[in-house]
Amino acid sequence: MGNVLVWVIWLLAAAACVATGLRVVTASNPFSSALSLIGNLASLAVLYLLASGEFVAAAQVLVYAGAVMVMFLFVIAYLGGRADAPWAGGTRFIQAASVVAAAAVLAVTLVAVLLDAGDRLSDEADIDRAFGTPAEIGRLFLTDHLLAFEITSIVLLVAAIGGVVLGMRSEAEDDAEAQS
């Protein structure tokens, strides 16, 4: 019985995931795109939970759906009408070619997953209760993956400085334009 419930939740989350993903791409209002992406990230967090990724699911909601998407919404609001996006670019031929390219990637991946690797991936390894918990993730980050952890902090620092520099430079040029 519990199994059926898990299946139902999984199917709902997967359907929500695909539907909101399509909405992100097809909506012409950037606000609905960004809000749909929040729904997409939240339903992905449900899938992470069902795959025993508790900490990743929590980080997904906190970092992505929280911080990153708020930044997106702030910029969309700041740009106002300028952020409004025409639906697609290029000729009809380019649009059709884009869809065909995406479908080709999908087909190749599906063939690889379902035909080639499907048998090997269908029986999961046994895991203990600590799998995916914050304690275990933290232990790995501070022992086996310490270099990745430190590099991540440097990348975030550089990105923050880069964001500040990008913001400052254009302001200085605006002032120069105003004086001339």
Added chain:
Amino acid sequence: MLGPDIPWYLVVSAILFAIGISGVLLRRSPLIVLLSLEIMLNAANLAFVGFSRVFGELDGQIFALSVMAVAAAEVCVGLGLIVAMARRHLTLDVDELTELRG
């Protein structure tokens, strides 16, 4: 395992990745292109978490968390670029931005 096997997670991940690709190729607004990039990164994350479950190793989840941090950095720089473009009164259209074309 309760619920679906891991290949189903990979199918969802592949579909999401294809949606992200079509978004990057179809849309002209840099904002929507960034949002579609996020979808692609998350599709990769879902595959990482699925593989991590199937092999019983947490390395995949560590990688997913690192991808998340890199995505945050990418959004920070990308949105900075978009705001800088808007301040210079450039059109927010990736097809129009041809200044660097050789």
